[in-house]
Amino acid sequence: MKNNANIEKRIEETLALADNVSPSEPPPFLYAKVMAKLEQNKPAVSQPFFIARPVLAYAAVICLLLLNFFVFILKSENDQPIVSDNSSNDEYSYSVTSIYDLENLKP
Amino acid sequence: MNNPDLLQRLKNGEEAAFKELVTTHEVQVYNTALNIVHKPEDANDITQEVFVQAYTSLKDFKGEASLGTWLYKITINKSLDHRKKEMRKQRLHQVQSFLGMGSRENTGIISAEHPGFLLENKEEGTLLLKAIKKLPEKQELVFTLHKMNQLSYRDIADVLDLSLPAVESLMVRAKKNLQNILAIIYSQSKK
Numbered sequence: 273m274k275n276n277a278n279i280e281k282r283i284e285e286t287l288a289l290a291d292n293v294s295p296s297e298p299p300p301f302l303y304a305k306v307m308a309k310l311e312q313n314k315p316a317v318s319q320p321f322f323i324a325r326p327v328l329a330y331a332a333v334i335c336l337l338l339l340n341f342f343v344f345i346l347k348s349e350n351d352q353p354i355v356s357d358n359s360s361n362d363e364y365s366y367s368v369t370s371i372y373d374l375e376n377l378k379p
Numbered sequence: 380m381n382n383p384d385l386l387q388r389l390k391n392g393e394e395a396a397f398k399e400l401v402t403t404h405e406v407q408v409y410n411t412a413l414n415i416v417h418k419p420e421d422a423n424d425i426t427q428e429v430f431v432q433a434y435t436s437l438k439d440f441k442g443e444a445s446l447g448t449w450l451y452k453i454t455i456n457k458s459l460d461h462r463k464k465e466m467r468k469q470r471l472h473q474v475q476s477f478l479g480m481g482s483r484e485n486t487g488i489i490s491a492e493h494p495g496f497l498l499e500n501k502e503e504g505t506l507l508l509k510a511i512k513k514l515p516e517k518q519e520l521v522f523t524l525h526k527m528n529q530l531s532y533r534d535i536a537d538v539l540d541l542s543l544p545a546v547e548s549l550m551v552r553a554k555k556n557l558q559n560i561l562a563i564i565y566s567q568s569k570k
Contacts, residue, residue: 298409
């Protein structure tokens with residue numbers, strides 16, 4: 273009986289300790305440590321938005337490939353000669369008067 | 380606990396406002412974490428993580444609760460997550476040591492090193508913390524926040540998203556369970 277009373281007393285004393293827990297001081301320089309962690313968590317180089325999202329990056333690459341393809345097709349169509357005769361050559365040809373021509377001016 | 384001016388300054392990205400938030404709430408956050416994880420080094424890490432998360436998620440904070448309540452919520456979540464990770468590690472160590480794979484270090488049960496008890500009460504204090512750890516999670520949180528962090532029932536209800544009668548009921552059950560757990564511990568030590 274006395275034993276039980278003793279245990280009950282100890283239980284009450286132990287439970288009462290919870291009311292008397294003294295608040296502890298956090299370690300110093302907490303703000304500096306938090307700021308350092310925030311700095312660490314920042315991405316090293318800020319990427320442009322279209323690279324940061326892979327879907328946009330892939331879409332941009334596909335667009336560029338399509339554009340290249342179109343330019344290639346158009347260029348190969350334009351490369352075919354439109355006029356096949358020598359008219360343009362004649363148009364731009366000019367007679368060269370050389371010194372020998374000047375000497376033979378006599379009729 | 381409410382400070383609308385500070386909140387506005389925080390949302391504007393003022394660094395001085397964030398410093399004020401940290402210095403005002405660091406003791407509260409640190410002690411809440413310490414009362415859950417019982418280890419000063421872990422409480423220190425959690426405190427830093429809490430403020431980092433607070434900084435990054437400030438834009439999502441609508442100001443419905445006070446800044447203090449919001450920080451309590453983050454701290455409790457982080458502390459419980461940390462404790463679960465520690466328990467997983469402990470279980471893994473136990474399995475490894477059983478299979479003879481792991482090192483013999485860190486295999487022991489994590490002892491409570493709570494610095495809030497006076498030297499003459501250290502032994503009884505450690506017993507109390509062990510008993511508190513055996514409570515169901517909600518009962519443990521209500522008892523810890525009320526007794527060790529001196530939060531009112533109203534504040535606990537806000538922090539844990541519970542009704543006032545639920546908090547009162549949890550507190551009654553926590554006390555009763557603690558008495559039973561301590562009775563078993565003391566009667567075993569008598570034998």
